[in-house]
Amino acid sequence: xxxxxxxxxxxxxxxxxxxxxxxxxxxxxxxxxxxxxxxxxxxxxxxxxxxxxxxxxxxxxxxxxxxxxxxxxxxxxxxxxxxxxxxxxxxxxxxxxxxxxxxxxxxxxxxxxxxxxx
Amino acid sequence: xxxxxxxxxxxxxxxxxxxxxxxxxxxxxxxxxxxxxxxxxxxxxxxxxxxxxxxxxxxxxxxxxxxxxxxxxxxxxxxxxxxxxxxxxxxxxxxxxxxxxxxxxxxxxxxxxxxx
Numbered sequence: 001x002x003x004x005x006x007x008x009x010x011x012x013x014x015x016x017x018x019x020x021x022x023x024x025x026x027x028x029x030x031x032x033x034x035x036x037x038x039x040x041x042x043x044x045x046x047x048x049x050x051x052x053x054x055x056x057x058x059x060x061x062x063x064x065x066x067x068x069x070x071x072x073x074x075x076x077x078x079x080x081x082x083x084x085x086x087x088x089x090x091x092x093x094x095x096x097x098x099x100x101x102x103x104x105x106x107x108x109x110x111x112x113x114x115x116x117x118x
Numbered sequence: 119x120x121x122x123x124x125x126x127x128x129x130x131x132x133x134x135x136x137x138x139x140x141x142x143x144x145x146x147x148x149x150x151x152x153x154x155x156x157x158x159x160x161x162x163x164x165x166x167x168x169x170x171x172x173x174x175x176x177x178x179x180x181x182x183x184x185x186x187x188x189x190x191x192x193x194x195x196x197x198x199x200x201x202x203x204x205x206x207x208x209x210x211x212x213x214x215x216x217x218x219x220x221x222x223x224x225x226x227x228x229x230x231x232x233x234x
């Protein structure tokens with residue numbers, strides 16, 4: 001599986017901190033899905049829960065950004081999966097972060113896009 | 119001055135889901151069409167789809183930043199679920215997701231438009 005675009009465009013103060021976002025996302029995924037097996041009846045709740053938690057944590061940082069958080073959970077059966085992202089924005093201020101996580105029975109790919117408002 | 123009037127006039131429709139949906143469908147059809155999942159080509163497909171969409175969207179000339187995501191999955195019985203959530207300005211921003219399939223693959227494309 002491969003993911004999306006580059007994560008960071010520069011390291012200056014006003015820009016998106018991809019490392020922090022990465023940590024937030026990993027914690028949210030672990031808390032929601034953790035060691036569970038892929039379950040058709042639960043997966044709907046998981047994806048909704050992961051994106052909501054991530055968003056809540058990101059907004060708590062109080063930075064002047066709009067956020068988009070996407071999450072895909074796929075069962076491991078050998079099917080091929082490919083994802084790509086493309087963004088038309090301000091490369092100095094905006095940024096994204098993609099986390100690819102897996103356990104024995106499923107893959108989880110979460111992307112956070114942050115677009116500066118100020 | 120002219121720009122200000124354009125953005126605030128009643129003809130400025132903001133994020134128009136139908137137009138975006140059409141753009142997405144055309145990009146996916148043109149790129150994948152009736153083809154089967156091919157591991158060595160799918161990388162080009164996803165890139166091509168997002169780039170075509172972005173190019174058509176920027177041609178609309180609207181004051182938006184865009185984020186486009188594309189997922190292509192082989193049909194072999196695996197289950198997949200996707201979700202997204204957004205923290206933005208409900209009055210000006212919008213999104214459009216298109217789920218497309220042929221006999222061999224699923225393709226899900228989402229476009230998020232954020233007003234500048």
